[in-house]
Structure formats: structure tokens, C-alpha cells
Amino acid sequence: MSKFIFVTGGVVSSLGKGIAAAAIGKLLEARGLQTTIIKCDPYLNVDPGTMNPFQHGEVYVTDDGAETDLDLGHYERFTNGYFSKDSNITTGKIYYNVITKERRGDYLGKTVQIIPHITDEIKKGIKKVARDRGVDVTIVEIGGTVGDIESLPFLEAIRQLRWELGEGYGLNIHVTLLPYIKCAGEHKTKPTQHSVGRLREIGIAPDILLCRTEKHVTKEQRDKISLFCNVEREAVIEAADVKHIYEVPLAFKKEGLDNLILKKLNVHKEDKELKDWKIKVVNRLKNPLREVKICVVGKYIALPDAYKSIYEALVHGGIANNTKVNIIKVDSADLEKGKYEKSLKEAHGILVPGGFGDRGIEGKIKAVQYARENKIPYFGICLGMQIATIEFARNVCKLKGANSTEFDKASKNPIISLLEEQKNVKNLGASMRLGAYPCRLSKKSLSFKAYKKENISERHRHRYEFNNKYKKSFEKKGLIFSGANAAQGLVEIVELKNHPWFVACQFHPEFKSKPDKAHPLFKAFVEAAIASK
């Protein structure tokens, strides 16, 4: 039976709970334990699929086509666990299930209530993942901050679960903030005391405190936190800021967090250093041989979380090439107004990521044109691939009004359009081509050179597709169709003849990149950028 670690957050949001949960997963894996991680999100959306990236950040997609919280991206990048639809439990999903059951009459006339019906449904979801994966430890991260009304049912559910599990089977880790007051020259522990007090009111007593801080915590402060929060002294763990998120597992290890967790969960495993991670990831990050500049042209540039996996995958591509990737973020809408052209000129590579809606589209087209004409390595992802074909249609094939029907319904040359079967879809949520699909690469292509194999599988999240009507004429003009979904006859990758590196794919390779195993296309793109310097 799986043991459970429940991770909650206190004082403020954005403490990096997701990274903490992922790093804990990594530490336990290194000790030979199988883990999985679940994210509980206390919002009423069934999933983040329909949420604006400006509000919620990136939507992370799993192999089985779930649109999930971006923390699942951290989990996949740090660990080897398998994540799927059931790895992300939202209030919306829970209520949806409970109300569906109520309408069906499953509750046999009972009054349906938050406790026990909502909390039972949450517990059921958590236990199901643990059981299905057959792991040693299930880590459950509760989104939001303790004290929020929204997360109460989740906290009550994990309180009950811990009680039911009994001694040695459950553990509560509370991630909290120790603000440093400069003029007083010290850390303040009061917000942490209040946050722990709040947890205790609802029956949860944290076993371990992960104290997020800018500066090192003194022995006296640890003693104080320990005494006032009822947490053993050795379980007050300093989680100081680090330069790269991939240093977090090493920092936790240094604090003895893995030993502490194993002791509290009564698990005996040989101690192991995170040697590979240190050599292959952290040391390379810290000592790059060179630097390159990659320009990312998108419409959600202002929010770092909106392209989380893209930025991380670029870092991974850099690690694989012993190179520091400096990302220049360019707002595509600004490019339309002629601003930021200087950034394009500085770039050793240009990347246009995915996106929805027409804002900034013409700016992205400009970026592709610049990369194509000036032979700058170009990497197009999803919308970035669609844009590449539209640019090619307009400026190489001279097709008037070439566009995607997403932006111009009446386009004379709909290079990108909906498939017939998609035209009647009414629901916006989860109605796209989602999740992993196979793709076959042609042997004489940059893609094949990168992947070193013919058959690949990549994750998708889009509605529109390349219109095969234009395939032949584009080929004649020098566009290479190097990857296809044979079963559905869909174009998956295009490349350019007579260009050092121009690869654009309909899928999202960034979701499958890991720090110690860069995605082949990101690795090859950074390599091409280095060569173009």
C-alpha cells in the first residue's frame, strides 16, 4: 500500500510548492522508491484548458490528453513518474462528478453535502491514483494557500485520509515563507506561526516545515519556529532561494530532507547521492562553455509562467550543448508595430510557440519571415508551425490572403483550417486534438537527424490543421513535409530547403523535455543556434 505525503502552502502563493513537491519526488526516486504526484486545484474550472494563460499560466498536456496545471510539468521534468488525467484533481471535476451522481440518484435520497460527499470524492480520486500506479509513495500537493475558503474541502479530505491511514503512512509537509525584514535585519517567524496555527485549527499538524527564505536561517530562529509551531527542530528545513530550480533537490538533500521523510514514513533505503543530477544537470547549468541568444516571439510574454515548458526545454537544450541559453522575450504585438526588431537581429535562433486567437499574429509572421530570409535557425511549435506555413504561402508562393480560418473565416487561401468532423464542435473544453499521437519521420530530414528514429510520439493541443490541398505546390517551392500522422493523413512537421535549420511542428515537444534528457528537437535547435553565431 502506498504511503502519502501531503504538501500544503502557507503565508503567500508562489512559494514554489510545485517545485518542492517535484524535488521531493526526485529525492525519493533517488532512494529507490517509486513515486507519483497529484495536484489538487481548488478552482471551479473542470480543468485549466479554457483558462487564459495570463491568469493561469501554461496548460500542461499529458500523454492521455489531459489539460492540466503547469505543476505537472515540474513533476514530469524532475521525476520519472507517469502522469495522466487523474493526476490533476480540481474542485470543478469533483463537483461535476458529485452532481452527476446526484442526478443519477446514486445518493439514494440523502442530502448531498460538502462533508462527506465532496471530501469522499476527493479521497477516492487520490486513493485511485495511488492504487493504479502501485507506487511506494504518493505525493499530494494542495494548491492555494492555507486560510483560503476554496481549499478547505481538500484540507479536510487529507486530514481524514491521514487519520484513516494510521501511523507511519502519512506525512504533512507545510511550505511556508520566512520574510526577511531588511531594516530589522532578521527573519520574521510570525506569519509561519499563524499559518501553522490555522492548519492546526482544522486538525492538521505539519510534520515538516519547508521554510522558503532569501537568506540563511539561524539556529535560534529554527529553535523558535520549532517551539512555537510544534515541529521537531530537525524538521524545520531551510529552503533558501537557489539560482536554478534544478538545484532544489540538491539543496533539500543537503538539509537531510530525504532521510527525515524516510524516517517519518518508517521506510528503510540505502542512502544515495544525486550524482547524475549534479553532474549532468546542475554542474552543466553552472559552468556553461558558451552562450546563445534565442528569441521567443509570443503574445503572453509578460507572464513567465505562460510558456513555462518552452523556456525549460530551451534550458535543457542548452544543458545538452553545455551552453547557456539567454532567452529574449518579444511580444508579437509589439513586433507588429515595428518595435523589437533589434531583438530579432541579435538572436541566434528564433522560436514561435503555441497560441490561440489573432492578437499578434502578423508580428509572428514577421518573425518567421525574418528567420527564413536571413537563414536564422527557426523553431515553430504548434501555432508557430501554422504561422510558418502561412508566411511561406504569402511570401514564397504569393498566395493572396493566405491565413488560418481561426483568424480569417473567409480566407481565400485557408492554409490552416478545421477538419470536417471538427466543424460542429460546440463545447470549448477538451474538444481539441489532445495528447499523444504517432508521427512518422522521413529519413532525409533534420527531424530524423535529431530524433535518430523514424517513429515518434508527441503531444498535441490544437484545433486547426494544415490544409493538405496546398501540400504539392508548397513542396515544389521548397517546403519539406518531414513528419506525418499516416492514419489521419495529417501534416505534423515542415522544414525548409536551403536553410540551415528551419523546423516547425504541429505538436508540443516541450512537454516531453527533461533537464537530464533534453528533447531532441530542442537540443538540435540550440546546436543550430550555436552554429549560426
Ligand code: GLN
Ligand atoms: N490556435 C491553433 C489551433 O488551435 C494553435 C494551437 C496551439 O498553438 N496550441 O490549432
